[in-house]
Amino acid sequence: MNRIILASIGIMAVYFLVMGVVFPDALSQTEKRITSPFFITSQEIESISKGESFDFIIDAGITGSDSDMLILIIGFPDAKSFDGIKIKSSEFTQSPKFFEIGDEVKTYYPSDFKIAEYPLLHIFNMPNLIDKKPILQLEITPESLGEFRIFTKAKSAPFTDDSNFPKGGFVDEDNEFVEKKVILVD
């Protein structure tokens, strides 16, 4: 057999060994990113008069390592629409998504879709590096009297058991923990 062909067979055998066995083995050593989100919410006042506005501020971040995504999911069960809810300032890089009642909403983890029962705001950073602590400031003007509730939760990716925040408290319709804040409108 031609010497070049023989040499080619040998070289290709080594190539396949390296690319099919050594390369995947080296890739499998890549450290898996385990990230955990967190946030702190703050609001200036506990109650307001009808027609007045208040600021709702969320300081978010992650622990562990750089994350492929940090998402804040903010629900407004006592609002009928986003008419009285505005983003005053945001350090999140992706465009926010506003889901009105009846819209199809991505649930992220597990990856599925659901129908929004109340207005939901999704706001993201993709990726979110470990030292990035984005702040979101909302200006809210409740439309009706009584309690105005705000449900906030955060997720980070890749998803693990540690990728949801908060870890306890009130449970929403997705059977996930949310931080519940209430303001009284009188």
Added chain:
Amino acid sequence: MTEQISKTKNSFSFWKIVIPYIILGMGVVLVTGGGSWDISNHILNKPESFFAEPHLILYSGVAISIVGFGALFIPIRNKNSFNLKFPKLLSGLGIFLLVISGPLDFWWHDMYGLDGLLSPIHLVLMTGMLLTSIASVVGIVRIESKSKRKIGVILQGLIFSGVWFSLTGFAHSFSLPFSKTDYFDFNPEPTFAAIFATIVYPIVMAFILITSAKVSPGKFGYLSTTGAFYILIMILSALLPNPVLIDAVPFYLLNLIPFVLADVIINKSQIKKSHFVAGAIIGSSFIFSYFPLITYTYNEVMFHRLVWPSMIPMIYSEFIVVIFPLLVACGAVSSIIGTVIALRASRRIIT
């Protein structure tokens, strides 16, 4: 002395005629390279803007191609003897599609928001890229063959890589799950996508590389250089933008091995059916050459996991050890089609 003057004049005339086709092809290389970088940015979910770096490279590529197309019409003595009517027509159609795809894409974004990889407008853009790059290759090869001169291994390799990326754009569109948007779901069915990728990627590779060798018969280096440019552009546009893939670069460089071997077999071995042997070597390496994007295709059919950018190494490593022997064999077989097309196409290009 007279012979010397005649040679210099011929050389000057050769470059004057061939340079517009080189510019045309280099524009497409920028368009496809920018497009590949843009896909990476979408994978990394980087915020999209009209003036993002990949977009600027893409627009400048279109502008350069338009300049090249305009230069095709500069009157030069003896130009008509090169049989360039077909590449000129093809480039006209290609440039037309490239130019109209801009406003059409803007309209599509306005109507339907963000678009996926496969959309009618992107198909128009990709067709424009493909026709323009083929026109560039046909023009250059015909001028070279009539004038018995070459533009050189570097320029030819670069221009051929433009055709390669243009064809790859089509193959990606029908095999990657990047085409689901709020309005349309153009994602390919996972099993179809995996079979399509397994057959079409080796065909594309064998077709481009065997053609690049066949239009420069007996000259070592043309095939390898085309392969080297593909690897370079992939490293710059698909590996380096994703921090978790930087460690994969040294391994990815090893993909040059099958290309150099194929080049040696075609130009040095003097065996029968050398193009088919070379094609099989090239095609059998497709699963490694199309890393990292191919991870998404096979993940859909094997694991159906959500592939975050940081998880590409892990998911690729999980499936590759299981299926690579099968894919190597499939790639080698599929490459026969690419080689047959390459041998026929190169004959048509030269005549």
